[in-house]
Amino acid sequence: MSTPAEWDDRYRATELVWGTPPDPWIVEQVTVLPPGRALDVGAGEGRHALWLATRAWDVTAVDFSRVGLDKAATVAARSPRTVRARLHWTPLDITSEAIPNQPYDLAVWAYVHPDPEDRAAAIAKVAHALAPGGLLLLLAHEKIDSHPDAGSGASGSGRHGLPTFGAAELSAALPEDMVVEHVEWRESDPYHGTGTDLAVRARRRRSEAIAP
Numbered sequence: 001m002s003t004p005a006e007w008d009d010r011y012r013a014t015e016l017v018w019g020t021p022p023d024p025w026i027v028e029q030v031t032v033l034p035p036g037r038a039l040d041v042g043a044g045e046g047r048h049a050l051w052l053a054t055r056a057w058d059v060t061a062v063d064f065s066r067v068g069l070d071k072a073a074t075v076a077a078r079s080p081r082t083v084r085a086r087l088h089w090t091p092l093d094i095t096s097e098a099i100p101n102q103p104y105d106l107a108v109w110a111y112v113h114p115d116p117e118d119r120a121a122a123i124a125k126v127a128h129a130l131a132p133g134g135l136l137l138l139l140a141h142e143k144i145d146s147h148p149d150a151g152s153g154a155s156g157s158g159r160h161g162l163p164t165f166g167a168a169e170l171s172a173a174l175p176e177d178m179v180v181e182h183v184e185w186r187e188s189d190p191y192h193g194t195g196t197d198l199a200v201r202a203r204r205r206r207s208e209a210i211a212p
């Protein structure tokens, strides 16, 4: 599934596809950070954007599915005014359009799987949108191998034709001033069948201190 129309149809078909709780790994990583400016890439129904905004982050949530973003805004409409004021729902194709409101202190990339030929450039674009010291938190399906309609693994396609990610591919896509601080693998959630998810934390280097 890789077009805005397909995602729109999917979001139209159900009430909330992903549910509202943020991913526990994202929560664990962000809870220790002071709030700042965040980019939620492929925000979908906004579970991370909304959670971040309730933690005082100012969030630009981008997605090429307007239906997804509309649902996110509908959910967020129940939040206090101060939380809503920190949320900026922005329709945008990460593979072809520029990221607004840069720079960011944090970029969350959760389960966004552009086609392999577009992926490296999109990841690099997100990395470049970070301020020095800014963090990229990326979660992706690395391997989805036991679902009946799953594909063949790290370089193949998973459920719904999702192209899966590899850690090496991700590192290669990151600009030189990004340092990978942490990589872990975990089981995919049951919705996707058994498989492996990749979780990566990478930080944009701060500029070198000037020698005395």
Ligand SMILES: C[S@@+](CC[C@H](N)C(=O)[O-])C[C@H]1O[C@@H](n2cnc3c(N)ncnc32)[C@H](O)[C@@H]1O
Pocket (backbone or CB within 6 Å): 002, 004, 007, 018, 041, 042, 043, 044, 045, 046, 047, 048, 062, 063, 064, 065, 068, 092, 093, 094, 095, 109, 110, 111, 112, 113, 114
């Ligand atoms: C699996 S959903 C994840 C949604 C959200 N990040 C979450 O974890 O709940 C993937 C999202 O990425 C969006 N997406 C996929 N390709 C995109 C692209 N090229 N530009 C912007 N959004 C994209 C889809 O519309 C969809 O909302």
